[in-house]
Amino acid sequence: MNRLRYGLLEHRGTLLAGAVFVVLFSVYIANYQTGLNAAVATTVANKGVLLAIVAMAQTLPVLTAGLDLSVGMVFVLANCIASAVVVGSPLETAFGIVVVLAAGLACGLLNGLVIVYGRLQPIITTLATGAIYYGLALWLRPVPGGDINSDLADALTGQLPGGIPSMLAVLLAVVLLVWVPFRNSVTGRAALAVGSSEQASYMSGIPIERVKLVTYALSGLLAAIAGLLLTFVTYSGEASSSIGGTYTLNSIAAVVIGGTSLMGGYGSAIGSIFGAFVLRTIGDLLFVLDLDPLWQPLFQGMILLVAVSLSALRLLKIRNRLDLFS
Amino acid sequence: MSALVVALRRHTNPAILTAIGCIIALLIAGSFYSANFLSPDYLLQQLQVASFLGVVATGAMIVILLGHIDLSVPWVMTLGGMMATASAGWWGDVGTALAIPFGVACGAVIGLVNGIGVAYLRVPSMIFTLGMNAVVQGLVVVHTGGFAPQDRATETMHELSTGRALFGLPNALLLWAVLAVAMIFLLTRTTFGRKVYAIGNREKAAYLSGVDTRFVVLVCFIISGAMSALAGVLLAGYATKAYQAMGDAYLLPAIAAVVLGGTNILGGRGSYAGTIVGTILITLLQSILSVMQMAEVGRQIIYGTVIILMLLTYGRGAKTQA
Numbered sequence: 330m331n332r333l334r335y336g337l338l339e340h341r342g343t344l345l346a347g348a349v350f351v352v353l354f355s356v357y358i359a360n361y362q363t364g365l366n367a368a369v370a371t372t373v374a375n376k377g378v379l380l381a382i383v384a385m386a387q388t389l390p391v392l393t394a395g396l397d398l399s400v401g402m403v404f405v406l407a408n409c410i411a412s413a414v415v416v417g418s419p420l421e422t423a424f425g426i427v428v429v430l431a432a433g434l435a436c437g438l439l440n441g442l443v444i445v446y447g448r449l450q451p452i453i454t455t456l457a458t459g460a461i462y463y464g465l466a467l468w469l470r471p472v473p474g475g476d477i478n479s480d481l482a483d484a485l486t487g488q489l490p491g492g493i494p495s496m497l498a499v500l501l502a503v504v505l506l507v508w509v510p511f512r513n514s515v516t517g518r519a520a521l522a523v524g525s526s527e528q529a530s531y532m533s534g535i536p537i538e539r540v541k542l543v544t545y546a547l548s549g550l551l552a553a554i555a556g557l558l559l560t561f562v563t564y565s566g567e568a569s570s571s572i573g574g575t576y577t578l579n580s581i582a583a584v585v586i587g588g589t590s591l592m593g594g595y596g597s598a599i600g601s602i603f604g605a606f607v608l609r610t611i612g613d614l615l616f617v618l619d620l621d622p623l624w625q626p627l628f629q630g631m632i633l634l635v636a637v638s639l640s641a642l643r644l645l646k647i648r649n650r651l652d653l654f655s
Numbered sequence: 656m657s658a659l660v661v662a663l664r665r666h667t668n669p670a671i672l673t674a675i676g677c678i679i680a681l682l683i684a685g686s687f688y689s690a691n692f693l694s695p696d697y698l699l700q701q702l703q704v705a706s707f708l709g710v711v712a713t714g715a716m717i718v719i720l721l722g723h724i725d726l727s728v729p730w731v732m733t734l735g736g737m738m739a740t741a742s743a744g745w746w747g748d749v750g751t752a753l754a755i756p757f758g759v760a761c762g763a764v765i766g767l768v769n770g771i772g773v774a775y776l777r778v779p780s781m782i783f784t785l786g787m788n789a790v791v792q793g794l795v796v797v798h799t800g801g802f803a804p805q806d807r808a809t810e811t812m813h814e815l816s817t818g819r820a821l822f823g824l825p826n827a828l829l830l831w832a833v834l835a836v837a838m839i840f841l842l843t844r845t846t847f848g849r850k851v852y853a854i855g856n857r858e859k860a861a862y863l864s865g866v867d868t869r870f871v872v873l874v875c876f877i878i879s880g881a882m883s884a885l886a887g888v889l890l891a892g893y894a895t896k897a898y899q900a901m902g903d904a905y906l907l908p909a910i911a912a913v914v915l916g917g918t919n920i921l922g923g924r925g926s927y928a929g930t931i932v933g934t935i936l937i938t939l940l941q942s943i944l945s946v947m948q949m950a951e952v953g954r955q956i957i958y959g960t961v962i963i964l965m966l967l968t969y970g971r972g973a974k975t976q977a
Contacts, residue, residue, distance in 0.1 A: 396781075443963060448971040450920045452724075456907055457962040464955030471952075571903075578726075578785055591779045623800045627793025634772075634786035641776035653777060654859040654868070 342588015343600035349586075350603045353610045360617045367492035374494035375486050375562055377609045379555050382503060383576050384583035384601035386551035389511075389544045391584050394524040394593025395444065395451035397545065399459035400552045401577030403436045405568060406466040407556025412475025412566025415557070422478045429557050430550060436462055437549015441542040459573070466568035473567035475560075482561040496558070500602070503554060507547065508598045516543050524593025583608055585637055608633070669969040670917025674932040677965065678939060685943045692943075703825035705938035707816075707889050709931065711909040713834055714882030716930045717875045719913050720842075722855045722922025723773060723780035725879045727765065728909060730791040732902025735762045735884025736891030737795060737804070739812060744805025754809045758888045759881050765791055766880020770873035795899065812892030827889055834882075839927045851875065855922030911962055912937045917969070 337344070358365045383400055390397040407429050414425035436458070443454045485495050511517040519540045522530045530537055555576075560566060580601075587604030589596025611632050615625045647653060685692035711728060718725045739758030742750040750757070765787060772783040798804060818826045842848035850871045853861040862868045886905065891897040910920075916933030918925025940961060944954045 443967075447963070447967050448974065449963070449966050450972070453910070453914050453920050453966065454963065456910065457959040457966075460907075460955045460959035460962075464952050464959065467955065468952040578788075581782060581785060585779075585782050591782065623797055624793070626796045627790065630786065630789030630791075630793040633789050634783070637782045637786050638772060638776055638778055640778055644777060651859060651862070654862055 340597070342595070343597050343603065346587045346600045346603035346607060350607045350610065353607060353614060357610055357614045357617060360614075367488050367494075370492070371486070371488055371494040371496070373609070373613070374496040374500075377606045378496040378500045379559055379562070380576065380579055380583060380609060381500060381602040381605040382551055382555035382558065384580045384587065384605040385503070385508060385598040386548045386555065387577075387580035387584050388587070388589055388596060388598040388601045389520070389548045389551070390451060391589055391591060392524050392593060392596055393520050393541060393544050394527070395541070395544070396581075396591075397437075397440065397455045397548050398452060398577055399436070399440060399455040399462055400548065400580055401573035401575070402459040402462040402466070402570075403433055403549050403552035404556040404559065404576050405570075405573040406436065406462045406469075407433050407553035408559045408563075409466040409470040409475070409566040409568050411557045411560040412477060413469060415477050415481075415560065417478070422481060425478075426557065430553050433549045433551075433553020433556070434546055435549070437546040437552070438542065440549065441545030444545065445538045445541050459577075463568065463570055463573060470566045470568045473565055473569075475566040477560050477564055479564065482564060485558070485561045499558065503551070504599070504602075507551060511543075511547060512597070516540055520544050521594055524595075526594075579605070579608055582633055582637070585640075607636075668917055668926070668929070670915070671926070671929050671932050673965060673969055674915055674917075674929070674936050677961075678932070678936050681936070681939045681943055685939075685946070688943075688947060699823075699825060699828070701938055701942055702828045702935070703817075704942070705935050706825070706827035706831040707886050707893070708905065708908055708912060708938055709831045709934040710834060710882055710886040710889065711905050712912045712930050712934050713838055713927075714879035715909040716913045716916075716918055716925065716927065717838070717842075717851065718780070718879045719910070719918055719920060720851050720855045720922055720925055721872055721875055722858075723872070723876075724910070724920075725769065725784050725876065725883075726781060726906065727769060727784040727788040727791060727880070728883045728906040729900070729902035730788050730795060731762050731765050731880055731883040732887035732890065732905060733795055733897070733899060734765065734791050735759060735887030736808075736897035736901055737798060737806065737887075738884075739888045740806050740808055740891055740897045741798070741802075741804035743807075743809045751809050751811075755812060755815070755885075755888050759884045762884020762887070763877050763881040765884075766877040767873070769880060770876030773876060774869040774872035799899065806896045806898065808892045808895050808897065812888055813895060814892070816889040816892035827893075830889075835927060835931060842927055847871065847874075852923055855919075855924070857923075908937050908941070915962065915965055 361369060363369065383404055386400045387397055410432050411425065411429045414428050415422055416425065440455055440458050443449055443458065444451050447454070485499060487495055489495050489498055519530065519535045522533070522535055523537055523540055527537060583604035584596070584601045585591060585604070586607055587596070587600030587602070589600055611629055615628055620628065682692060691697050711732070715725060715728065735758040738761040739754040742754045742757040744750070769784050769787050772778045772787070773780045814826065815830065816827045820826055821829060842851065850861065850866045853864065853866060854868050854871060858868050883902070887902060890901055912933035913930050914920055915936055916925065916929025916931070918929060940958065944957060
């Protein structure tokens with residue numbers, strides 16, 4: 330019983346985000362003309378999974394009390410690389426995918442190296458490296474274009490036998506292959522410890538530098554996976570700073586809605602996935618509720634603002650005023 | 656003599672010196688490229704362009720000194736420009752006369768909401784101002800789409816950002832100079848300034864010392880909002896009209912200017928002189944890269960690399976140790 334209570338408490342952020350998503354999505358489906366069918370689910374999944382994986386990428390540095398403002402640009406860069414190399418025979422395609430993922434890993438590793446050995450603040454470092462990655466993307470794709478292996482693209486953006494969107498399967502694979510091993514490894518545990526208190530982690534003999542390097546590198550890898558998937562959805566590459574910027578900002582919002590603390594040390598990438606789907610569903614919801622398109626951005630912003638302000642409820646529980654400032 | 660050395664040590668910091676060194680290096684490099692680079696006309700024009708960024712950086716800096724950040728800059732700038740131009744359309748002559756104060760006041764109101772969210776609701780500033788940016792964007796969309804407001808800048812706005820009233824100096828530069836003097840006075844000669852630094856270092860300690868920290872944070876966010884809107888008004892005057900997303904290109908350069916000027920991104924340390932130097936450096940860098948007709952590709956890469964390299968020389972944090 331105690332175990333259960335502890336489990337609930339530990340995962341309350343994720344559970345809450347999941348519950349909000351289920352409620353919003355039910356309202357959405359109830360108001361959608363055709364109800365839930367495979368085609369609707371596939372459309373929703375194709376849009377949601379991209380942000381979900383970028384949000385996972387953002388979660389890792391946030392757990393260590395850092396931040397990665399370059400995730401959106403790595404996402405765009407991977408999109409541009411993929412539109413050039415993921416073509417041709419199955420073997421060439423596979424090689425192209427490896428190139429894209431390696432590029433993402435390299436970008437993340439560069440962030441980590443500058444932050445760890447350069448001892449610069451993550452915010453400003455990733456801001457600057459983001460400009461570099463965007464420049465590289467623009468160099469590859471001065472104008473939108475390129476191509477992608479269309480068989481693979483059709484398979485990944487379509488449905489599995491049984492009507493399940495393939496994108497959801499990809500998301501599940503990413504969770505099982507990246508997040509779960511990371512979270513259960515010593516490094517993953519250490520990342521949370523570093524986020525809680527770097528001093529205490531240092532005193533406990535945690536290899537802080539290695540932990541941070543792994544975290545940022547994985548973040549780059551995840552962002553590149555999302556960029557690769559974007560190419561499968563759009564069939565082309567585009568170096569757009571507004572796409573990169575929007576994804577970076579939305580990823581932070583998704584992480585917060587998913588219950589991860591921006592102060593570090595608490596949270597989960599699973600929560601961020603739900604956070605991303607919540608954000609996406611809000612947009613769709615306003616559409617099916619027949620709200621004047623003119624007012625949609627305003628409502629979307631208001632909902633986001635109210636959602637993040639809900640954390641203010643913790644103020645009600647504060648007994649000692651000094652706790653306000655921690 | 657030794658007194659002089661001590662005084663010099665105290666009043667110079669490596670960030671500002673490095674940044675000044677970079678500015679000189681950029682000017683020399685530019686002068687090889689084109690003789691125009693060292694002409695007073697070109698320099699004044701650069702300073703005029705720098706003033707817009709300088710106004711934004713002023714607001715960004717005071718918030719960063721607290722250890723917070725204001726990500727609502729892009730759309731608050733747009734809001735400021737749009738409200739100023741729209742006021743002239745709505746209220747005729749009175750509106751035209753009050754266009755600039757009205758635009759700035761709208762920015763201050765957004766800053767007030769930001770301040771309430773961050774200081775009193777204790778929502779992390781990064782996420783609250785991000786949400787606020789989305790809300791303001793929504794407001795601007797409704798405003799332009801629903802009411803078809805006037806977007807032409809008034810004469811005064813145009814004059815303020817492009818005119819040269821005094822000794823041939825650009826008005827925008829004079830405005831920035833006035834703001835700079837006011838900021839330096841505020842930060843170094845008033846108790847309010849001391850409180851800002853104290854909160855940036857440790858809010859808890861400032862609170863225990865009797866500072867109404869939440870109120871100070873609120874006021875700083877109002878200043879930041881007003882500055883963003885003022886920059887929007889200037890930009891609208893410069894471009895002769897207000898347009899959507901006009902502030903998008905200002906958020907990151909403003910933060911970069913503040914940090915390159917030696918202000919700690921975590922708050923508590925930094926001087927306004929540094930911000931001035933950082934602003935000029937960023938503007939010159941952008942200008943030289945565009946004069947050399949460097950493609951956007953090279954510009955972005957060099958821009959990012961320069962920021963990292965400069966910070967590596969003087970902005971490094973302390974090593975974690977027991």
